[in-house]
Amino acid sequence: MNTQSNGMPKTPPGSATTPSVVQTRPMYWSIRRELWENRSIYIAPLVIAGVVLIGFLIATIGRALAMVDPEQKIAVLAERNHFAASVLVAAAFVVGAFYCLDALHGERRDRSILFWKSLPVSDLTTVLSKASIPLVILPLITFAIVIATQLTMFLLSSAAMLISGLSGTAPAPSSLQQPLILLYSLAVIALWHAPIYGWLLLVSSWARRAVFLWAVLPVIAVSILERVAFSTSYVPKMIGHRLVGFRAEAFAGSSHDVIDSLTQLTPGNFLSAPGLWIGLAVAAVFLFAAVRMRRYREPI
Amino acid sequence: MPCIEAHGLRKAYGTTIALDGIDLSIEEGRILGLIGPNGAGKTTALNAILGLTSYQGELKVLGRDPWTERDQLMCDVCFIADVAVLPRWMRVSQALDYVAGVHPRFDRAKAEGFLARTAIKRHSKVRQLSKGMVTQLHLALVMAIDAKLLVLDEPTLGLDILYRKQFYDSLLNDYFDRSRTIVVTTHQVEEIQHILTDLMFINRGHIVLNCSMEEFESRYLEVMVNPEHVPAARALKPIHERQVFGRSILLFDRADRHQLATLGDVRTPGIADLFVAVMGDQPGAAQGAAI
Numbered sequence: 409m410n411t412q413s414n415g416m417p418k419t420p421p422g423s424a425t426t427p428s429v430v431q432t433r434p435m436y437w438s439i440r441r442e443l444w445e446n447r448s449i450y451i452a453p454l455v456i457a458g459v460v461l462i463g464f465l466i467a468t469i470g471r472a473l474a475m476v477d478p479e480q481k482i483a484v485l486a487e488r489n490h491f492a493a494s495v496l497v498a499a500a501f502v503v504g505a506f507y508c509l510d511a512l513h514g515e516r517r518d519r520s521i522l523f524w525k526s527l528p529v530s531d532l533t534t535v536l537s538k539a540s541i542p543l544v545i546l547p548l549i550t551f552a553i554v555i556a557t558q559l560t561m562f563l564l565s566s567a568a569m570l571i572s573g574l575s576g577t578a579p580a581p582s583s584l585q586q587p588l589i590l591l592y593s594l595a596v597i598a599l600w601h602a603p604i605y606g607w608l609l610l611v612s613s614w615a616r617r618a619v620f621l622w623a624v625l626p627v628i629a630v631s632i633l634e635r636v637a638f639s640t641s642y643v644p645k646m647i648g649h650r651l652v653g654f655r656a657e658a659f660a661g662s663s664h665d666v667i668d669s670l671t672q673l674t675p676g677n678f679l680s681a682p683g684l685w686i687g688l689a690v691a692a693v694f695l696f697a698a699v700r701m702r703r704y705r706e707p708i
Numbered sequence: 709m710p711c712i713e714a715h716g717l718r719k720a721y722g723t724t725i726a727l728d729g730i731d732l733s734i735e736e737g738r739i740l741g742l743i744g745p746n747g748a749g750k751t752t753a754l755n756a757i758l759g760l761t762s763y764q765g766e767l768k769v770l771g772r773d774p775w776t777e778r779d780q781l782m783c784d785v786c787f788i789a790d791v792a793v794l795p796r797w798m799r800v801s802q803a804l805d806y807v808a809g810v811h812p813r814f815d816r817a818k819a820e821g822f823l824a825r826t827a828i829k830r831h832s833k834v835r836q837l838s839k840g841m842v843t844q845l846h847l848a849l850v851m852a853i854d855a856k857l858l859v860l861d862e863p864t865l866g867l868d869i870l871y872r873k874q875f876y877d878s879l880l881n882d883y884f885d886r887s888r889t890i891v892v893t894t895h896q897v898e899e900i901q902h903i904l905t906d907l908m909f910i911n912r913g914h915i916v917l918n919c920s921m922e923e924f925e926s927r928y929l930e931v932m933v934n935p936e937h938v939p940a941a942r943a944l945k946p947i948h949e950r951q952v953f954g955r956s957i958l959l960f961d962r963a964d965r966h967q968l969a970t971l972g973d974v975r976t977p978g979i980a981d982l983f984v985a986v987m988g989d990q991p992g993a994a995q996g997a998a999i
Contacts, residue, residue, distance in 0.1 A: 437809030445797050520795035523846075525760060526787050529810050530779035703778075706760065 434529045438537035439545065446507055449541060450549050456499045457557045460492045464561050468568045488561060490666050493554050493590060497597065500550040504542030504601075508608035509619045511538040512702060519707040531702040535609065539695055542605045547594035554590055585670050592658075592673055600654035603687045606694030613701035616708050650687065657681040709771065711736045711857055711889040712757055716765035719752050726752040728913035729765065734906070736856070737886045741900055742893045743983060744910035750893045753910065754861050757891070758787055770856055783812055786850045787859035794846055796835035800828055807849050819852035822882070840871040847875060851883045858883070860892040864899075872896065876903055897979040907979065911987055929960050929968055930977035937971040944968075948985030959985045 443449060467488070512535070515521040524534065608623055615622040631643045655663050658678035665672070678684060712734040719727040726749045734740055744750045755761040757769050759778030767774060772781045794803065800823070808816045823830075826844045834842055843863065850858065864872040880903055884890060894900055907924055909917035919927065933941040933956045942949070944967070946958035959977055960968060968974045977985075 432810050432812050434810045437806050440809075441802075441806055444799075444802055445795065515795075518796065519789075519793045522760070522787075522789040522793040523795065525778065526758070526782060526789075527807065527810050528779050528782040528812070533779075703775075704762065706755075 432528075434533050435537055438529060438533055439540060442511075442538060442541055443545070446510075446541070448503060449507060449546060452503045453496055453499055453550055453553045456496060457492070457553050460495060460557060461560055461564075464488050464492070465564060468561075468565055489558050489586075490668075492557050492561065496550050496554050496557070497594065500542075500546045500594075501597070501601065504546050504605060505608055507541055507546075508538070508605050509612050509623060511541070511609060512613035512698060512705075513615060513619050516705055516708045521702075521705075521707055531699045535613075535695055535699045535702060539605060539609060543598050543602060547598045551587075551591060551594055555587055558586070585668070588670060589667055589673065592675070593667070596654050596658040596678060599684060600650070600657075600687060602691035603694065604650060606691035606698070610694045610698045610701065613698040613705060649683065653683055654678070657683060709736075710734055711738075712767075712769050712891070714756075714765065714767045717753070717756060717767055718764040719749075719756060719761065725913050727756070727763070730910075730913070730915050732908070732915065732918070734889060734891065736889050738905045739884065739890045739892070739903055740906040740908060741897065741904040741979070742891060742908050742910060743897055743979065744893075744916075745987065748911045749913040750910055751861055754787075754859055754891065754893065758785065758859060784856045785859065786853050786855040786857070787861070788843075788846050788850060788863045789861050794834045794842055796833070798834050799830075800832050800834070800837075800845060801830045803834070803845065803849060804830075807853075811853060813854040814849075815852045815854065819848050822848035822851060822878075840867050843867060843871065843875065847878065851878065856888060858888060858890045860890065860894075862894055863892070864894065864896065872899060876900060879903075897983065901979050909983060909986055916986055917982075924979075924982075925976050927962055928977050928982055929963055929965060929974055930981065931958050931960065931968045931972045931974050932956075933958055933972040941968075941971045948981070948988065950981075950984075957981075 515524060611623040612619050627643070627647060631641070631647075634640055634643050652663075658674060659665075659667055660672045660674050661667075667673075710733045712732065714730060714732045716729045716731065717727050718725075718729045728749075730749075730753070742750050742753065752761065756763040756767060757774060759769075759774030759776075759781060762775055769781060770784050774781055798806075804816060804819060807814050807819075823845070826841065826848070828837060828841050828845055834845070837845065847863075864875050867875070876899065879890070892900060892904075904921050906920050907917065908915060931941060931946075932952075935955070938956050941956070941958050944960060944963055947961050948959040950957050959981060965974060
């Protein structure tokens with residue numbers, strides 16, 4: 409594997425790394441490393457999916473047997489699909505947020521940062537690999553689990569209907585529209601929430617302890633200050649907009665409408681929303697600051 | 709070109725000056741022992757060399773600026789920090805996978821070979837290994853990297869004597885090949901005296917002594933003086949005197965060996981004894997050092 413043995417003529421140190429001996433993939437392995445360390449990234453959504461399925465099983469059997477009207481039955485079963493998706497998407501946000509809070513703090517707390525820094529992986533690669541967990545990896549995992557859950561629910565409800573004497577007309581989850589809507593939604597939410605994850609990573613790289621408090625208290629403090637000093641509430645509104653504002657930008661209709669058609673998606677509107685681009689710029693600033701922070705910070 | 713070159717290297721934490729403008733030049737192929745009391749600035753110096761801390765002054769390691777080029781520098785530099793820093797959640801196999809995946813000069817087969825000589829199981833997690841085994845694992849990873857500079861900061865802290873001996877034996881037999889450079893700090897100076905080629909004492913951010921081991925051996929002599937010769941020996945201005953079992957042991961700098969031989973048994977002092985002689989007069993300075 410390592411062909412450049414000691415017998416080779418000495419190369420000047422400056423050029424020593426250019427004839428790369430083995431092709432390395434620091435980004436790929438850094439992300440795998442995160443998944444090794446933080447198994448909650450996939451275990452938490454799996455557990456929630458399991459709970460949803462158990463609940464669904466109880467409901468399907470109970471209601472399918474209790475109700476006589478087939479139309480009503482189908483409606484009850486369909487509603488579960490949307491619920492399962494929303495719960496898992498919300499869970500991904502919580503998992504991602506807590507992951508970010510620990511990502512750059514944990515390695516300083518257990519001093520393993522000294523080991524990571526002894527390897528030729530730049531601070532930029534490290535921070536980007538950590539940022540990719542909530543921005544790329546978690547949405548992909550969520551997508552896979554939601555689709556698997558909906559498929560399982562479809563099979564369960566089909567079976568239930570078969571048993572209760574109906575022909576298999578359960579609401580099919582995978583009329584190709586559903587996965588596309590889900591994928592679009594996950595991408596929208598990840599991009600919209602990017603500055604939140606950036607902020608959490610920055611606090612994680614900076615705080616010596618009580619990362620969660622450092623992440624949340626300043627926001628609360630500013631809100632209180634604003635309220636008392638100016639009797640306004642722009643900051644809480646801004647935070648609220650950052651949490652759920654993607655709904656108005658990326659989808660048509662009111663926030664209570666169920667999204668079940670591609671026509672309800674408004675990607676053009678979303679991509680031209682200033683809130684998206686301001687958010688991404690802020691996220692980039694936060695991440696850049698976290699990269700600098702990681703260089704300066706020593707083990708706690 | 710020297711492996712490490714520093715001019716006026718300075719680092720202050722608030723009002724505490726950890727490094728007070730030191731100059732040093734370490735040539736390739738040397739094994740340097742960096743010895744100093746706790747808080748002398750050893751770790752700060754090593755952290756600056758490894759790009760783990762910012763500094764003032766000029767510092768080049770293998771021709772690179774460690775602070776701005778740490779990731780590239782780490783292709784050619786390895787280090788083991790003072791305590792076990794391998795992540796506790798990691799499995800041995802994952803550690804091998806990861807280092808192989810990110811390090812262009814890592815020879816996995818070599819690391820597996822080193823591990824085969826230990827009792828470390830491939831699927832164990834680091835938290836399940838004893839402290840000695842964690843050090844063995846880290847050493848196996850590091851020795852499989854074809855690096856130019858290896859930095860060891862108290863690598864054997866907290867290990868029992870068998871592991872310590874094994875650690876330095878493997879380092880010398882399996883790793884050091886006279887083209888690599890090793891910088892090591894330790895309080896167990898007697899254990900590394902025979903492997904060093906260079907010696908540096910550092911105290912309060914200053915380099916107090918910097919010499920090769922040949923120079924050390926020719927320059928410093930220790931005499932266990934026969935009681936009747938003590939006044940005569942003292943007249944030769946020893947740099948240090950101590951009593952062991954009622955006999956006086958005097959340490960001389962640049963004295964005539966033949967002349968000393970007439971006074972008692974002459975031998976090369978231990979690094980620890982020289983350390984005490986050089987630092988001992990400063991209250992508190994020798995505390996925790998050279999023991």
